Amino acid sequence: MNPFHACREFLATLRTHQLRGSGTPAAEREVARRPLGNYLGTGIELSANTILMKSLSTNKPQSLTRRSFVRNSSKALGLASLFGGLPRGWVGGAYAGDGPEVSQLRCGIIALTDCSPFVISAEKGFFKKYGLDVTIAKGANWAAIRDALSSGDNQFTHMLIGMPLASTMGLLGAPKKPMVIPWLLNRNGQAITLKSDLKGKVGADPKALKPFVEKAKKLGEQMSFAMTFPPGTHAMWMRYYLAAGGINPDKDISLITVPPPQMVANMRIGKMDGYCVGEPWNARAIADKIGFTSVTTQDIWKDHPEKVCAFTAEFAEKNPKTIKAVLKGLHEASVWLDDMGNRPEQCAIVSKPNYINCDKEVILGRLLGKLNYGDGRPPVTDEFPMHFSKRNCNYPQPAFAKWWLTQFRRWGMVSTAPDYAGVAKQVMRGDIYAEAMKELGVTDRTQDDTGWEMFDGVKFDPKGDLEGYAKGFAVNSVKEGN
Known part of the structure; x- marks a missing residue:
């Protein structure tokens, strides 16, 4: 008109x-x-x-x-x-300077339960409350999600915590594109699934898996395990689990990349002996009777960080009000999600075909902390189910980035010592997080440099000798550059 x-x-x-x-x-x-x-x-x-x-x-x-x-x-x-005469997408507030610089945004997601903060913020109007019109765009795999963010097709995205680090450093085939993490989406909620043939033979201890790996090697038929993206969380959990059992993931088995929603189908046709992925695809393997859970990732590292909300550094620098508006919407969604009474509704929403496309009952069980391993072990109440807000969940801790960088070093993804503190500071933007939360009156969530202990008894101190930690594992693929 x-x-x-x-x-x-x-x-x-x-x-x-x-x-x-x-x-x-x-x-x-x-x-x-x-x-x-x-x-x-x-x-x-x-x-x-x-x-x-x-x-x-x-x-x-x-x-x-x-x-x-x-x-x-x-x-x-x-x-x-x-x-x-103004461009489409320009935002006025009562007066233009009060609102975000960009109002119409695309957010990339992968079909996993931990995409929920984005979906709920869009569906419940939390993004809209802060002046944003957000389109949720489901991606086929993590590489597609990364590339859509790098190109500007998406303005922010669901990502594995290691991906913005790898993109910032230009590792593992990623075009060098500085990215920032001002928000951690969730803790916990992933697992390692093994094929049903291993039921009763391998439980929670990866050492029990080693004889099967060695037998396959002698026959010239390496066992195959899948993760979702080389620098991502699932790759690191799988690598850590195997190495704790004395298995070198770079020498003793075949480690392949499979997108999360395709894990179950690929295990069904025998493409892999095990995989690490986020929910609901571990619970789905049990429901479909093709696999069982060996360990959850919260068994490996209690209350570990998992997915993040990532932006390119360029977009974040040019659009600070937009970034804060996104974080405010995510905060409200995350608080809503951590009300356990809302979890059935969460599952009804995120289970839809345009999001996860999985039965809501399969998603709900583990969100409520009901953990059935699927191999005859008694069901338990999970002490650390997936959560989205509590226990300082969302602050982008530099300590987490430092641990990821030690694993990049351990597994030969970098050939010299990375700038542990410098990269962590560049990517993990607690300053952006704090500014956005201060405007909401949330001031009790801050940086935490406390270390932690993994399930193999190895302790990590983010203030300690990070290079020594990376090289100190008995099973490693450390490379030394010039």
Whole structure:
């Protein structure tokens, strides 16, 4: 619609209400129902409305004269002319500087339970509350998600914590593209699944797997295990698990990459003997009777970090208000998600075909902490099920990045010692997180440099000798560069 014709129609609506003597409330309802931005086709929903609404609230219907109406109409028509030339996606607040720099955004996700903060924030209107119109775009695999962020097709995305680190450093085939993590999405909620043939032979101890690996090697048929992306969380959990059992993932087995939603189908046809992935694809293997859970990743590292919300560093620098608006929406969604009473509704939403595309009952069990290993071990209540907000979940701790960098070093993904502190500081943007949360009155979540102990008894100190830690494992693939 032509902006001037649109504005004329809009003003006619206001004039009709006032000349009828219907009073300010009715006119306000009509203004709220049909915002001026919609008439102008610019995506603006607040700009001129504010000025016109003020006029309505200060002028009684009977005081509206031809002169005052023409005066107010001229003001609005001038605004229409101005706004009609603005680019689509421009955000006005009551006045333009109050809102995010970019309002229309695309967010990439992978079909995993831990995409929930993005989905819930979009579905429940938490993004919209902070001036954002977010389209959720499901990706086929992690490489596609990374590339869509790097190219600008997506403005923010669901990512494995190691991916922004690898992209910033230009590792493992990733084009060098600095990225930032101002928000951790969740803790826990992944697992290592083994094929049903190993039931009763291998439980929670990976050492029990080693004889099967050695037998396969002697026959010239390496066992095959899958993860979802080389620098990602699932790769590191699988590598750590195998190495704790005396198995070198770079020499003793074949380690392959399979997208999360395809894990179950590939195990069904015998492509792998085990895999590490996020939920619900471990619970799904049990439901389909093709595999069982050896360990959860929270068994390997209690309350570990998992997925993140990532942006390119370039986008974050240019659009600080937009980043904070995203984080505020995620905060509200995460608090909602950690109310256990909301988890059935969460599953009903995220199970839809355009998100995870999995039975909601399969998703729900482990979200409620009901852990059935699927191999005859008694079901247990998980002490550390997936959570999204509590226990300082969302702060982007530099300590976590440092641990990931030690694993890059351990497994030969870098040939010299990385700048542990420098890269961690560059990528893990606690300053952005803190600024956004301060505006919401959330000030009790801060940096934590406390170390932790893994399930093999090895302790990690983020303030200690990181290079020594990386090289100190009995099973490693450390490379030394020039």
